[in-house]
Amino acid sequence: MKVITIGKRLVAAEQIVLVEAFDPASNPEFKPEKDFKARIVLLNHDTVLAEEAPEQFAAAHELHLLAEDNVAINRAITFRVETFTPTESFKPTKPYQTRLKWHDTNGTEKSKLLLTPPEALVAQIVNGTVETPSGLQNDHRADQAAAATDRAGWRLFEAEGLQSSKVRCG
Template identity: 65%
Template sequence: MKVVTIGKRLVPVEQVAFVEPFDPAANPEFKPEKEFKARLVLLNRDIVLTEQTVQEFATEHELHLFAEDSVAVNRAIPFRVETFEPTESFNPAKPYKTRLKWKDFAGGEQSKLLLTVPDTVISELLEAKAEMVRTPKRPSKKPGRGRNGSRRMEAFRG
């Protein structure tokens, strides 16, 4: 398990659902001592602020970055993808196209709206999953070693 230390908090990277830019102007009463640049949303719905940018955090901890949204998602989490269309009662200022959904620890459904089109989100998530599955090649066995290459077996092979 990979753990990242943010301030005094230890956070398993496996519990990070997504990372998004942090905008200090969005909450003028909040006056932190540090210059936070990104906000981590954990599977238990806790929020952790970091001084790294979304891109820096994603690169360092191998999260998948949706460049158009400046949002990184954890490749290990099973996400569902839906198209998003504004309604009369919910019409955000940004032209969101996709709703990314996942389950939190309590089994509740969580979501994040993205500007990236659904087809791109799906293909990038599938590529990210495929990259996770690929394992590095094992080092080749030395001749005369191991189960299939024991010295005793070599004598019978001729």
């Protein structure tokens, strides 16, 4: 088991769901002493603030960065991907296209809205490919294989409206 130290807290790597940018302006009453740049969401739905930006945290701890969203995800987690369409009662200010879903340790469904198109997200999680700014694809299977050494066996990735895929890791 890989353990990551974040400030004074020790976190098992497999408990990290995602890492997103932390915006202190979103809660003006919160006045931290440190310059936190990332919010880490754990499987038990706790959050931990980190002084590293999501892209730095992802690189240091073998998480997969979704550049368009500046969100790093842990591909060891079983995710479901759905298309997102705003409703009359819920119209976000950003043009979200995708809802990334997972279950916490209590079995409760959790989700995160993303700008990344759903098909691109499926390709990135399942195939390990990443769209570059020039539109070319880079194959990260070697990086994915290296990261897979920490997790063995089969992992199931479910995609709403797309064929479910089983991916062999390790």
